Amino acid sequence: MPMTKKNTAKPKEAKPAAGPAKKGPAPINLVRGMKDILPADQPYWDMMRRKADELSKAYGFERIDTPVLEETALFVRGVGKLTDIVEKEMYAFDTVGGEHVCLRPEDTAPIVRSYIQHGMLNLPQPVKLWYLAPMFRHDRPQHGRYRQFWQYGCEILGDSAAVVDAQLIFLAYLFLKELGIESTVQINSIGTPESRANYKNALVSFFRSRRNKLSEEDKKRLLKNPLRVLDSKDPAVMEMKAEAPQIVDWLDEDSKAHFMRVLEFLDEMKVPYELNPYLVRGLDYYTRTVFELYANSGDQDLAQSAVCGGGRYDGLSEVLGGRPTPAAGFAMGLDRIFSLLKEQNVAVAPETADVFVAQLGDQGRKRALAVFEELRKAGIPAGEAFSKDSIKAQMELANKLKVKIVVIIGQKEVLDGTAVIRDMDSGTQEIVDVRKIVHEINKKLGQVQAH
RNA sequence: GUGGCUAUGGUGAAGUGGUUAUCACAACGGGUUGUGGUCCCGUUUUCAUGGGUUCGAAUCCCAUUAGCCACCCCA
Numbered sequence: 238m239p240m241t242k243k244n245t246a247k248p249k250e251a252k253p254a255a256g257p258a259k260k261g262p263a264p265i266n267l268v269r270g271m272k273d274i275l276p277a278d279q280p281y282w283d284m285m286r287r288k289a290d291e292l293s294k295a296y297g298f299e300r301i302d303t304p305v306l307e308e309t310a311l312f313v314r315g316v317g318k319l320t321d322i323v324e325k326e327m328y329a330f331d332t333v334g335g336e337h338v339c340l341r342p343e344d345t346a347p348i349v350r351s352y353i354q355h356g357m358l359n360l361p362q363p364v365k366l367w368y369l370a371p372m373f374r375h376d377r378p379q380h381g382r383y384r385q386f387w388q389y390g391c392e393i394l395g396d397s398a399a400v401v402d403a404q405l406i407f408l409a410y411l412f413l414k415e416l417g418i419e420s421t422v423q424i425n426s427i428g429t430p431e432s433r434a435n436y437k438n439a440l441v442s443f444f445r446s447r448r449n450k451l452s453e454e455d456k457k458r459l460l461k462n463p464l465r466v467l468d469s470k471d472p473a474v475m476e477m478k479a480e481a482p483q484i485v486d487w488l489d490e491d492s493k494a495h496f497m498r499v500l501e502f503l504d505e506m507k508v509p510y511e512l513n514p515y516l517v518r519g520l521d522y523y524t525r526t527v528f529e530l531y532a533n534s535g536d537q538d539l540a541q542s543a544v545c546g547g548g549r550y551d552g553l554s555e556v557l558g559g560r561p562t563p564a565a566g567f568a569m570g571l572d573r574i575f576s577l578l579k580e581q582n583v584a585v586a587p588e589t590a591d592v593f594v595a596q597l598g599d600q601g602r603k604r605a606l607a608v609f610e611e612l613r614k615a616g617i618p619a620g621e622a623f624s625k626d627s628i629k630a631q632m633e634l635a636n637k638l639k640v641k642i643v644v645i646i647g648q649k650e651v652l653d654g655t656a657v658i659r660d661m662d663s664g665t666q667e668i669v670d671v672r673k674i675v676h677e678i679n680k681k682l683g684q685v686q687a688h
Numbered sequence: 689g690u691g692g693c694u695a696u697g698g699u700g701a702a703g704u705g706g707u708u709a710u711c712a713c714a715a716c717g718g719g720u721u722g723u724g725g726u727c728c729c730g731u732u733u734u735c736a737u738g739g740g741u742u743c744g745a746a747u748c749c750c751a752u753u754a755g756c757c758a759c760c761c762c763a
Contacts, residue, residue, distance in 0.1 A: 263737095269754075325689070343763090372763085378689070380756065381763085388763065454760080470759080519762065529763090546763060570763025597722055629696050631718095632724035647722055661724075 270376070270384025272572075281578045286369060288416055289389045296408055300392055301366045301597045303347040304435040305373075309337040314556055317521025319461060320590040321466055326374040326422065328384075340373035345550065346524070346565055347558065348392050351561035362395030363564075369571075381573040390547075394554075394567035395528050399495050402526040402565050403502030409530055409567045410508050418577055420544065422503070422510035424528040426496040427464070427517060436487035437463050442482050450477065464517040474674055483514045486619055492525050499526055511640030522550040526565065544577070590680055592619040594633035597628050599646035605646045607676055608656065615675045615681075619644075635661065642681055644674065 257490050267273070274282055288429065290626055293300070309329050316323050322342050329339035329642035341347055351357075357364050369389045376385060391408060393401050406422055413420045427433055441463050444451060451459065451466075458465045503510050510528075518527045527548035547567025591621060592612060594606035602623060612619045620638045622631050628645070635643045645657040645666075657669045658681055669677040 266754085325760080374762080376761070379758095380754080382761095396706095465761095468761090478723080530755065543763065568763060573763065595723080601722095627721085629722050630724095634724085636724040643723085645723070657723090660725075664724090666723090 241334050251541040256401065268384075270378040270624065272341055272385070278575070278579075281575050282571075284416065284578070285389065285574060288412060289367070289369050291392060292408060292412055292415070296365070296391075296404070298367040299491055301348060301351065301368055302367070302370065303341070303344060303351055304339055305371070306338050307341050307350070309339045310341065311346050311350055311557070312342060313392075315349070315522060316343065317551060320519055320521055322374060323561050328373050328375055342371055343520075343568065344368050344388060344390055344519075345392060345568070347396070348555070348566075349550075349553050349557055349559070349564065352394050353554060353557060356397065356542065358562065360559060361541040365391070365393045366394070367391045374527055381570070381576050383572055387571040388568045389571055390566060390568040391563060393617035394564040395562055396565075397551065397563035399526075402495075402500055403506065403508075404500045405547060405565055405567050406499075406530075407506045407508055408504060409547065409569060412569065413530065413532070413544065413574070416574065416576065416578060417581060418544075419533040420530045420531060422528055423516050424503075424510055424526065425484070425513050425516035426488060426492055426499075426525050427484060427523060427527055427548075427632070428492040429524055432489040432492060433464075433484075436482065436484050439482045439487065440464070444477070447477060450474075458506060458587070465519070467515040467517060473582045478515060484517075485514060495525055507653045517545065518548060522553040523548040523555065524551045525549040527586070528567075530569075532573075534577060534581060542573075543570075544573045546668075555602075581585050589639055590618040590620045591641045592617055592678060593631070593638060593640040593643045594615055594619050595628060595631040595635065595643050595645045596623065596643070598651075600651040601647040604651050604671070605644075608644060608646060608671065611675060612678065617675070617678060644678070646671070 290300075309327070312327065319675075320325070327339045327342055329337070331337055348368070352364065352366075367390065371385050372388050373385050374385055376382060389412070391405060393405060401574050406424070410420060410422060428436070441459060444455075444463070444466060448456065448459075452469075452471050452473075454469060455466050455469050455474060458469070460547060463483055467475065467481070469475070470583070485493070500512075502511070516527055518529075527549070528546070529543050530545035531542050532544050545567055549563070549565040549566070551561075551563040553564065554560060593614070594605050594609045596602040600635065605621070606623065607619055609623075611617055620635065620640055622634050625631050626636075628647075632643065641661055643659045643661060647657075650656050650668075650671065653668075654671055655668050656674055657666050658669055658677060659666045660681070
């Protein structure tokens with residue numbers, strides 16, 4: 238559906254006698270970066286929603302929904318003022334009441350905000366929460382990257398144990414696996430803010446001495462967020478990286494021990510992972526464990542093959558004005574998983590009715606309405622087209638819906654107190670007592686299933 | 689935000705300067721008013737938008753918009 242007409246303010250009325258009246262106002266299009274999830278794709282989304290619900294519950298998480306709109310300050314402080322998300326990707330605006338608000342770009346900060354505001358520290362710790370909701374970032378759209386995108390995430394607040402990190406990673410891995418997507422975990426530890434600061438200094442002085450080899454982009458990064466230089470795809474930097482100081486060597490003893498324990502648990506749970514000393518995350522709140530999950534299937538070269546990101550964020554609660562609260566979590570990009578599911582042609586069971594209620598004539602229609610309702614109450618979902626008069630059109634529709642049997646009620650049947658039951662595969666029909674319709678249909682469905 | 693590629697009915701395509709723009713699928717209607725899947729007939733809907741070059745533009749040029757790819761960043 239192309240058609241674009243944003244700047245349509247042009248006066249085009251100049252020629253009134255141009256011919257037959259045509260074209261009303263220009264069609265309204267989707268806002269850039271937005272996406273409709275159409276009925277044909279819903280089965281995939283249902284699969285993901287159901288799996289998220291099932292696994293989260295099984296692992297002791299409780300659902301939470303936070304508002305789409307939050308105070309802008311929440312993310313400026315939580316995610317980090319200098320991160321790209323906050324600096325240039327937020328849908329931020331002032332309300333008529335003068336509040337500074339924005340569409341949430343992620344859900345971890347809001348959840349911590351909620352944890353603090355509702356005194357969840359008085360609940361038995363840890364508090365385990367999950368969400369499945371749309372997020373908003375004003376990025377340049379691409380396949381698998383939209384301005385409104387859906388995330389499934391889990392957060393564990395109030396627990397600093399290494400096993401928590403591992404369990405979250407395992408859960409993310411399991412979610413993908415059970416949807417039929419094999420993935421690999423990339424993992425690293427970025428220590429505490431203090432140990433990281435030391436490492437940053439070492440890194441900066443390392444690259445400073447080789448400053449002339451850096452691109453303009455990387456020079457800027459070196460000033461703003463030195464860790465990100467490690468992410469650079471510049472071949473020159475990739476080479477230098479090998480000699481650059483590694484963060485593992487700068488970790489404090491506690492962080493190192495924590496990291497080792499996380500890895501041990503992952504080994505125990507047989508989660509395939511790769512240590513990636515260059516993995517740093519773009520959000521300021523992370524401490525210690527950071528990880529990303531990549532789908533093995535799909536196009537490996539695609540920049541959007543990262544489907545999940547997460548880590549530990551022990552300092553976030555304090556930054557947001559709460560008590561020190563260790564925590565960790567992950568966020569899963571459902572739009573990307575959806576594309577993978579679709580590419581892999583994962584079988585999704587379309588939800589179709591087995592029965593169709595067809596009617597003929599006004600009397601027939603009235604009786605059919607009652608029969609339809611009777612079936613519904615009996616737990617038999619049925620298709621219908623009560624607005625259509627032609628039996629032919631109704632049969633065509635029944636055929637397209639791939640129902641197994643059609644109940645036909647016309648004038649004659651109303652007078653006789655009967656109904657016609659047609660087996661759509663064999664084309665055979667039988668006349669039954671309309672008062673026993675539910676029983677007859679159940680019997681018939683039982684026979685059909687037996688084949 | 690930067691660069692590259694692309695843009696033909698609802699969908700997938702053909703058409704690279706010359707008359708009424710082609711095909712398939714889909715949708716809707718019909719094949720004498722009580723029966724689907726096959727078949728036959730018909731109908732609706734297009735050259736993304738704006739401008740330019742030309743006797744003539746879907747076709748060439750420019751701008752805009754959008755999609756995709758890479759970067760940036762991230763899920």
